[in-house]
Amino acid sequence: MTDVNVLPGASPPAQDGPRSSRTAVTVHRMDGGLETGESEARALSAAGFPIYTPPDADRPRLIPLTDIKYVVIGSVEDPNLELDPGDKAVARRAILRFRDGEWIPAYMDPSQVNDGVGVAVKIRLAERQRVIPAVASSRALLELQFVDTWTTPTDSATPQRRRSDIEQAAARQGKDLHKLANDFRDRLALVRDAGLTTGDTLAFSRAVRTYLDRFLAEDGITLTPAEKSALADIILRAAVGYGPLDPLLHDRSVSEIMVNGPDQVFIERRGVLTKSEVRFDDENQLLETIRRMVATTGRHIDGLNPMVDARLPDGSRVNAIIRPASIHGPALTIRKFKDAVLGMDDLTREGSLSPAMSEFLQAAVLGRMNILVSGGTGSGKTTSLNVIARFIPHNQRVITIEDAAELQIDHPHVIALEHRPPNVEGKGELTIRQLLRNSLRMRPDRILVGEVRGSEALDMLQAMNTGHDGSMSTIHSNSARDALSRLETMVMMASIDIPFEAVRAQIASALNLIVHQARMPDGRRKIAQIAEVVGYDQNGAILRDIFLLGMGTDLRLEYNATGYVPTSLDKAAFYGVQVDRDLFDPVKSRFVPAGSDSMMPVVKDPLITGQRGSEKEVVRQVVVVPFSSERPAAAAPAAASQSASAQAPSSTMASTPEMQEEMRKLIDAARSAVADLQAAAPPPAPETSPVYEAPPAAAYAAVPPPAAFPASPVEGQPPIAGPPIPAAPMPAAPYYPAPGPGSAESAAQAAQALQAATAMARATTELGRIAAAASSGFIANAGMLPTVQIESHGGAGVSRRLKAVIETIVSQKNLNLRLASPITQVFEGAELKASDYAKPNNLSKDSAGRELRQAAEAGLLEIVKYPQGEAGFRAGPSLLREVAAGLGHPIAAGEAVSADTIIGSLSTGQTEGTVSVMFTDVEGSTNLLSTRGFTESHEIMKAYETIVGERIAEHAGRRIKGLGDGVMVSFGSTRHAVECALDIQKATDDYSKTNPQRKLRIRIGINTGEVVEEAGDIFGAAVNMAARVAGKAKGGQVLVSEVVRQLVGPVAEINFTYRGHYKLKGFPDRWRLHEASPGAVQAPVAPTLTVGDGFVGRDQEKLDIRMVLDRATTGTGGMVLIAGPAGIGGSRLASEVAADAGRRGWTVLSGRCTEQESVTYAPFR
Incomplete structure (x- = not known):
């Protein structure tokens, strides 16, 4: 590309010589928007600037000069952009300041005259250190100032090195192969040889090795043949490969590569993350590697499009992100896939599922059950889908739809479709939803969606409900129940007014099985749950677990059948698939895989049994099922004689050190109060005196009686019983004499009794609360360890309401929106420091402090200074007032207010x-x-x-x-x-x-x-x-x-x-x-079905419909709905009946859906 020449005393020059070719341009608008396209113009005119943009790429569109701030001519990918600013004797450094506050450094001719239209400049693009011609509109310019130096890092282009510098460096470096490779690459770039520029890899390799021998001889460096080969490999990998990542890409044991920076490369081997010794020379080499990977897929990445998903030729999935989206520089993530497709036997051998589960999944696929594979990121969903799909019969047509092609289905009749992102103008995107709708016209037997993430979930469910039984997909979720909740949300994103009940009915009708995949703490992937979708009731989804991963009594992971026989076996039987009922026998199907040491050790608390000071750890014998679909049962009112702790499942008591410590404090307080009361109490009264009888010992038991887990088994599913746990009896309540009324002694004894009773009640009540919370958290979260759920005093609705109000306040004060979350914490009483705010937002401490001080200047925060250490930030009075006003609780003059009173005053009608x-x-x-x-x-x-x-x-x-x-x-x-x-x-x-x-x-x-x-x-x-x-x-x-x-x-x-x-x-x-x-609505063009003798085998159906036609002649109207799966012949039957009505001389009115995606055939002529 020819640069814009800056001529003395001239306005922005016209193109010099014949220049009919278009060049990429970016128009920076006055309102802050960007427009990209192509143009033949090289200067601004009084009318504006012409630009070619899709969809009309043959006619230029004129952008008015009044809307233009400046125009950048060329793009970062243009190899003809010059590497230096040109003649320093003519061009000078300048700073262009615009009226909206932006300023850019530039080179320009000091003798150039501003003619009211624009000035020609050259701006440096910092990312590539390239100089790009530009024309700035004079109307947008506020000031133009010539400077000796720039105060920005944009003038940091690496100067070209002389030959003598390279030779001296090579002599000093000796046999450092990586440094030699860097220098020799620079020298090879200066060589004009056809072998180095051809696309032939073999010719390029031969030319590189020839010139390496010459360079080594000239520099007097002696290398062994092995070192020469290694040096040539380094240069070749950097030129035609992927640089330092090539060894990792060829290492079959590496499943994932994560590059956080030039010197931070992490890999995953067998599920374990480790830091690799591989590193890049600098950020530029990493950026070039990313661009080379992306270029092989026909996509591009730059400052305007800083994120990209791609796929390497070997099928590996690539995600790259660069500045400005990535604050600390380019980041790269590569997900590799094994060359050989795994089979079900491989997963069983690795302990990812049991033989019974394997046999059942095979029957489910042959029986055309619709399957949804759920799991977290990196849990192995795609691998499991690949393995399960191998059971699809070869006489069925399969269509796969993916965001980035990852499925490797071993099947002879597969059509693979892939999502295409939009171009830089936002055009040309092919969404998953469009591909899914189009696949319905491709006569599929089964549709496999790599992953549902949005509104395409509705189309997938409709496909499963319209004759495409046996379809499959994956979804991100934490459990099978969460998968259904996410699916409901995705369907509601389809912008179609569907009642919530109808959405749930669609899901229940479409899905048969959910296979949940989990990643263990040690990196192993396992199928942790297979559940059947039964339907919905007023409390949500009804799931029945068929197989579960749990921890056996020997503290080893094992697979168990629950005893539930799925009702979807009837569907499999319809397709001729019979399933052995022994697969669902809990005893016969129990399977302990190799290397199944538990990740969930549970240790008995010696406090519970009164064994204080014991050094020996006693392993508790329980069965834990972390992935269960059971819903937490509604809490029944406790009997008056039973404490809250007695109702908690034993498998959740004292399961964490925090719980143990809390229990220890409560019981110690209760015991101490009882002991003090016993010491102060007088001797027992005669037998004739009235006494308080001690309550049963069970009321004070810290551990409840042996209970089954789950507490409320599902119908048809036996409970999993755990062995009994001995209860530690609490000290019996003392006997109190009946004191005389009005005495000081009676008052003291009454106070002591009240203290003891209060401490004991608090201990037992709190134990019950902790145990119940632990049980609820364990089931609801489906996690590996029990958790305690603590509800905030305002509830989830209040938290969201509070966050929304603070976001509005932050936005109104022109502050950064990321301040909303920390200001919410400050409002609730926390004290914030710049270091606390900087770390989660990837900011420097100075930048974080500056943003917090801006919030303080706006009156939202108060600065708290300390004699030593870092200053803190607390909620200011203005924040309380504005939040209270936003929440509908205005503060009256002189009213004392706090965050608790504001939140507590909220109504429940939000x-x-x-x-x-x-x-x-x-x-x-x-x-x-x-x-x-x-x-x-x-x-x-x-x-x-x-x-x-x-x-x-x-x-x-x-x-x-x-x-x-x-x-x-x-x-x-x-x-x-x-x-x-x-x-x-x-x-x-x-x-x-x-x-x-x-x-x-x-x-x-x-x-x-x-x-x-x-x-x-x-x-x-x-x-x-x-x-x-x-x-x-x-x-x-x-x-x-x-x-x-x-x-x-x-x-x-x-x-x-x-x-x-x-x-x-x-x-x-x-x-x-x-x-x-x-938009103009155009009727879709679809083939018209013909009628005639070719229509056979539907005589009874035609007769039934003609009877309705005959009744219509007598004035009795009727309507016929022809329903059935795709390809069954419904349109053909309607066409025959319409033709028959036409032959009778009737007027036939026909219609169909106007959306092109749903038209297969036009049923009427």
Whole structure:
């Protein structure tokens, strides 16, 4: 690419010589947005700058000069960009300061005249140390200043080294092969040899080895043949391979490679993470390796697109992220896959499942059960899906759909589809949902979705419910029950108004089995749970565990059948698959795999049995099932004579050191109080005196009677019993004489008795609470160890409400949104320090302190200084007042208030949810009254209110409130919000055409996200962002966020045009915004079915339908619904009946769905 020449006394030059080829350009707009494309122009004109962008790549679009800040000509990938700034005698360093506060360093001619259109400059791109020509608009410039040095690190390009420098360095380095390779690579770059530039790898290798011998001889360096070969391999790997990562990529024992930086390379071997000795020379070498990997897949990565997912030729999955998204530099993650596809025998041999589970899964696949594989990241979901799919019969057609192709199914009839991301303009994306819908027209027998992550879950469920039995997919979750909850949420993301009950009915009808995969603490992957989806009731999903991974009485991991026989075996029997019922026998199917040492040791607490000071650890004999689908049973009211601790399962008592210590303190307090009372009590009274009888010893037992776990087994599933645990009896309550009334002695004894009773009651009650909480946490979290769940005093709803209000306050004060979480902690009473805030946000301590001080200047925080040590930050009075006002609890003058009183005052009528928020605003409303007068401006605003109000009602929106001339509206459906906005703009255009003297232009912005509603108003960051998006819109324009575009999806009625990355006030990152406009609805072209003699075997069906037609001739109407799986012939049958009605002379009206994705055949001619 030819550079822009800076001529003395000239405005931005025109192109020199014939330059008809287009060049990549980036237009930086005045409003902060970016537009990328191609252009033939090299200078700004008074009209603007022409740019070619898809979809119309043949006609340039002119961007007005008033919208342009500056134009960058060229891209970072252009190899012809010069490496130095040019002639230093002519070009000088300069700083260009723009009116919005941005400034950039540049080279420019000091004699260049600003002609009011623009100035030609050269700016350095720091990432690649490249100089790119640019033209800055003079209207955007605030100041142009020539400087001797720049105060930014952009002028740090590495100077070219002379030959003598390289030779001296080589002599000093001796036999350091990596340093020699770096220097020789620089020298090879200066050699002009066809062998070094050809695409032939063998020719390149021969040329490299030839020149290496010459360089070594010239520099006087002697290497052994092995060292020469190693040196050549280093250079070749850097040139045509993946540099230092090549040995790891070829190491079959390495399953994952994680590069956190040039000198931080971690690998995973057999599930264990270790740091590798491999390292990169510097960040540039790592960046070049990433670009080379990405280039092989046809994708690109740069500052505008800093994240990418790719796949290497060997099938390895690559995820790369660079600056500015990655603060500390490039990061790379490579997931490798084994060359040989594993089989079920391999997993059984490795202890990943039992033989009974293997046989059952094979029968489930042959019986065409729909299977969902769940698990956490890296738990082996894809591997398990590969293995399970190997049982699909070879006479069935399989279609796989993935984000990045990972499945390696050993099957002769497989069609693999892969998601394609959008290009830099946001065009050309192929979503999983589009591929899934298209696969329905490819006559699949089974559909395998690599992973469901969003709205495609709805299409997958519909495919399972429409004749594609035996389909499979994976999902991220912590348990089988969590998988169903996530699936429900994903279906609701489809922007289709489906009742929640209908969603659950779809899931229950579609799914048969959930196979949950878990990763053990030592890195081993195991199938921990196989459960059947039975249905739903008022309490949620009904799951029945078939096989479970647990810990046996010998403290070894083992697989057990629960005894439950799945009802889906009837479906398998329909397809001719018979299953041996012995597979579900808990005794016969028990399997202890090799190397199954438990990761869950449970040690008896000597306190419980009174064995204080014992050094010997006694292993408790229990059975623990960490992956259970059982729901926590509702707590039944305890009997008056039974303590709370007696109701807790024994398997959860004193399971952690924290619980043991808490129990020890409580029981010690109770024993001490009882002992003091016994010592102070007088001798026992005669037998005739009334006494208080001691309660049963069981009431004071610290450990309950032997109990089965789970406490409430599911019907058809026997409980797993554990051996009894001896209970330690508490000291019996003493006998108290009946003191005389009114004596001082009686008062003292009564006080002592009350103290003892209170301590004992507190001990037993607290023990019961801890045990119950531990049991609840153990079952609900399905974790490896019991956990105690502690509810906050405000509850989950209050926490979300509080967070939403603080996010709004932070955004309104133009602070960084990441301050919302630490300010929430400060509000709840914590003291924050800069070091505490810096670490989780990857900030330096100075940057963290600066942001916290900004919050203090805004009145939200108070600085607490100490004589020694770091200063702290606490909640300021302004924060309490603003949060209280946002929560609907205004503080009166002189009222003492705290965080507890504010949260405690919240009403219970608050709700949370995900909605689409639309803001409307009238362009130029401020000048409307002064230019049009009161009467005319009132008529215009009245028409505006009427248009907006009618359209909101038509599209089921809810008007939240009016903000001056603006209106805030919420919608339950994202598509309804966009359609409402387009209808508002259309009605506004019609009004302006009818009333040319009263033209009305409206700006609209839409965003979707979580909000909190209270007293008819909604709050949250999603609301603030919708307002900011509306502020970026122009009159007559509908701007939407990226999440809105994704939720609406590709529909014919709506077009989305990418408008660039915008900086939104109060949000740290740039956001992709799109303009919504009406689209032309075109009827899909589908093949028409023919009728005639070829239609056979449906005589009875045709007769039944003709009887309905005959009744219609008598005036008795009727309707026939033809239902069945895909490919069964429903459209053909409807076509035959319609043709018969036409032959009778009747008028046949036909119709079909207008969405192209659902059209297979047009049923009528």
